[in-house]
Amino acid sequence: MDWWKKKMSRAVVKKERLARGQRRGEMFLKELIQCCDGKTNPIKFFSADQILKATERYFCKCKILERSQNVCECSRISQLLLQGKWYSGTLDNHRMILVKKMLGRNPNPPRDICSGPPKDIAMSSLVSGHKNFMTLVGCCLEFEYPVLVYYGAEKQYSPIDLKVVVSWRKRMKIAEEVAIALAYLHNVFPRPFVYRNMGFKNILLDEDGVAKLIDLSYCVSIPKGETFVKLTWAGRDYDYMDDDYLFNKVVSEKTDVFGFGIFMQKLLTGEERFDELCGWKNWRGQNGWKNWRGQKFQNGCPNQLEREEWMRL
Template identity: 40%
Template sequence: MNWRRKKIRKTTEEPQRLFMENGTILLEELVKCCNGKTNPITTYSSDQILEATNNFNQSNLVGKDDCDYHYYRGTLDDDDHRLVVVKKKAYGRRSSARKICRDISVSSMVSGHKNFLKLLGCCLEFTCPVLVCEYAESITVNAHHQIDPTLTWNTRIKIARDISNSLAYLHTAFSTTFIHRNVHPRNVFLDVKGVAKLGDFRNCVTIPQGESFVREYKLEGTYGYLDPNYMSKGMITENVDVYSFGMFMLVLLSRRTPGLDDELHPDFLIRLVEDGRFAEVLDPVLLENIGDFAEAELCRMEAFFILSLRCIGLRGQVPEMMEVSKELKRIERS
């Protein structure tokens, strides 16, 4: 009987202990990233999360990434019965808690901007904290994180413009510059209104005011999307995000996978430009669906392509994200 009482006490005390430990880490990250100045963060109990996701039932699993993070569809038991996405580390290790708390911290800071995945709250009562976000779906469709082939050309341009807006905001809206460090299709989501949103700030770093870079020798990000300067020297600048975004643009244009498809290797892209064969990089589905406006749409695609090459340093000076955003807006309206 005494053993049973101790076991029950231990079970009830565990969420409290995890809440305190994770809460301490979260507070440290809030101070570090945002000087503690963020929007209020709603906290949910582990029971509420388990109820919302039906105990993380596989039927509610709507996505996963290469770092064992799983995304579950859930319904909150509140007045609105809101549909949400619950982001959980599949294999909880305490060492992951700090990165997840950074994700929560930065997400809470940018949630008022329409082009970021809105954080609704978090749960600190699991081994690794869990994020609760507005419901939106990934633009990728398979294990290689290829983008959905049904996305139209106009939708792809809009996605690029929306995400360029979010990166420009990270780079310019605060006293310190925030670098996302992992711009990748799996971290881009579409809501029911077709608005693209950037998520996942685990690898986000800040560049102090008055500085142009920080140095970090442990590489973070995704192979094929990494700025060569960052890879060789460990220098984190705004160009880290600009390069990744340029590769993301090429993925939107081609539906190919950087690092796996030779057609997206810089040497191959340079030859395409020199030979005037840019159409070889295009997703065949796009070419099939441009219809009666083929010439005008090919001009827009070429402008999109050239801008992506500028972002990855193959066409003149690398632009800042604000300039990229303005140029995408022009391409979208042309």
Template identity: 50%
Template sequence: MGWLRKKKKKPTESEIVAIERGAKLLEDLIECCDGKSNPIKFFSADEIINATDSFSVYSNHMSGLDGYGFHGTEWYSGKNENHPKILVKKYRLNGKENMICRDIAVSSMVSGHKNFMKLVGCCLQSENLVIVYDDVKKHNKLDISKETWKRRMKIAEDIATAFAYLHTAFPRPFVYRTLALSNILLDEDGAAKLIDFKYCISIPQGETFVKVDIVAGTTFIN
């Protein structure tokens, strides 16, 4: 009797996409921090669906946090068996996986600092890439018009502290490049958190600059 060979299961399209995205994420982690990032949990698409009640627009959608423009995002509250409160950022547009993988990689590095969101994990299987943050201390988008001058100074100090951390805490300094009010969240204690690192670049050790292909800059808002 001849040997029976078990056929290997052909990976699904979503699995192939997840593998390609995972390879890019690993490349960014190696470049940014020699692969020594904080632990990242990889959620399945089903886990994200369950956590957000199928991205419910009625009970889970956080419309006040949504981002618009070329790299639009939708935000959802959620929970699972290990995390009673999570904040899920879903990128609406495809085709920019490389930038979003950079967002995940840098987020994992700064996750332990008080002026950055605490990263829980990400989902690489979904059609639209998803990033998951801890939301035990509820977060809201900054509305600077509602803040007193004293509070504005505290927020500016928090963000300056975040920049100093990016510039000095790692072997390769990081340049943020896209400061805007939409990229600052406030937790329920009033602490400012910097988010969105897709345009963040690292400067190689011993160098003072790095060439980039995509122009990005600071957005000033009165």
């Protein structure tokens, strides 16, 4: 009787995975049409069983690894504090891959947040041919949180460590390559895309020192004939936000220019020292933050999204 229960349980899990994949497939196609105007690089859709097989079932142990906060022993990316966990694997054709499992995201975010996995998948398929972005192979939509699959597991990847990247030449090379990646988003497509997710945590260096911009889930396109777009949610990384974006939720190409300027200064001066010079943290702890928050509450009770955001600050 136990074998029958196990069989039925596996059947239920498989059915749930297929239903989840269909729902998310619809979301992905909508994002693809909206972002790409029907012009994209073809990607492959993997099943959950294919991902588990490619990673030698290390992927199914991710919950244990999350609790212990250890990096999986088969991961090719060391000590990353990113929105996800990374694993290496091998496809049936013996091609090595990197598998990124998204974590800590709301699977059904508000539309204008543009931070859901479908956005990341759609945008990654657009830019995967550029050397300063990861090469996307495909995705799997059957897990609780979507999975992205990249080529490039043959190389070692690491986040930017200012204690290791000491020479001016290396730092300027990183800055130049990040600027090239942002310019690619702004200028190559019919409608410019604003990255609006600048930060050290979203930049990887491969073993050759080439900078890779990752996590495109916050990208937003500027409508034709317009120079900006207004959102109702700005994000959380305030160090890289200009005033118009932070207070008015106005996003334009200038948003990325300002964020890149902050990144450039942190890269050249050292992050810890620049945090002391940056007025945001001091201003936030003084009357400026309290006054601004008080003005927001004078207009009435904030909605649930704003309340949750303020609670995290």
